[in-house]
Amino acid sequence: MTISLHQRSAASTKGTNRFRREAGGTKLPRPPRKLLVWGALLLLLAILLLVGWSLYGEHLASQQPAPKASPLAGKPAPTDPDKLRKANESLAKRLSALAAKPGEAFVVVDSALNRVYWWQDGAMIREMIASCGTGNVLEDPNSGRTWVFETPRGERRVVGKKAAPVWMKPDWAFIEEGEPIPKDGSGRAEPGVMGDYAVAIGDGYYLHGTLYKRLLGRNVSHGCVRLGDDDIEFIYKETKNGTRVILF
């Protein structure tokens, strides 16, 4: 029997050689070339689509309107440049009149870091460790009244000063301890717990001393600002009625 060259090669791939290859397991059968081309084309298309989508997204971002500022109270700004310039100068002057005057000292309370700062002539002079409000919530089950023990924010003024202060326990102090609220003033006075000095800043809030000096630097108070002995003495001596206290 005669066999052509072409037939022999076909026989070699289909015959014993093929079994040898499969048994060895070194080479996997190649996927058809067409499939590879299609796969690559699809991948390219997906990448192009993604890039196009992103570019469209970026274009849309540039077309977005700017978030609106809150409307201001008062008269609208003048349109004439000269009048506008004068209005700005006047506003800047009025704003600086609200700021501390040269030589004026004030207190800054940072309730996040539990720090009190003494500022004078536009510079921070003294840093003190404090204890500010816990932010805890107390609810009276009988009356439904709720208290949030936070240190207030904003600008206040010193409204009074006391040496050897006596704490007059408010209603929440009795509720918190599960005690009955006294009908009259008796049983409310508690001397010693506010330290040696207290500086009132309004609405029942004070900067005062503390018995719990180990807890200075933590938020443990009911909203007042507690300070160490030396620091409260300094604040008591340096402040006067009307000294501004800025709390944030």
Add this chain to the structure above:
Amino acid sequence: MRHFILLLLLASLLGSVAPAYALDDQLTVANTLLQAEYDLARKKEVYLFLDLARKQFDIRSSGMTISTIPIKEIRLWGPLPEPGLHLIADKDRVPERVKIQIPPPEGEEAATKPVVPTPPVDPTAPPVAKKFAVQATEVTDMPSNYSLRLAGGGLLAIKSFPPASTRKGLLVQRFEKSLWKFSHAFKAPFQHYKQEPFTELLLILSPEDAQRLYWALPVGSALLIPAAQP
């Protein structure tokens, strides 16, 4: 031809007037900011000023800067919010406050609580230092990755990265900016289709500063945003 030259002349004249408009805009922006700050100062409020040039938040009161919070990086998706006063309308990840448990009156407590015998104290044992477990919402309880919604519709996103100690962490930080940009670009057409505004001012701070900022900006607080730097 004559008309065309006249038109050209008119156009060039208008062009020369343009810088005056720009100056007017600057004056108007300055007026808006001054008016807003003056109103806040008069109300004795503590407010924040986003200083884009110095990359920091100024905590201000009565026009005085009393503290600052540094910003590491500022990124913008869409335009910067209009210069002026912006109020914080809402914020996410608000930590839950501790609700104080009121102890029952002494008589009731004795009646309901079983008496537990206390173990005998060993006199030779060293004294155990008492640890105070403070039950409070402190600055360390604040989130360091969050978003604040402005009343005017914009979003102020705050991000912070802890110092990367692993190779994976470093890799994530390296590609984070590209990922942020790509994810926003991908999301934008969907938001456009839903007809929802999609602008974001992303600020990257240190974790501690991000927590301080969260504390300093409660809902309803005021933030002054100046005009974009040229």
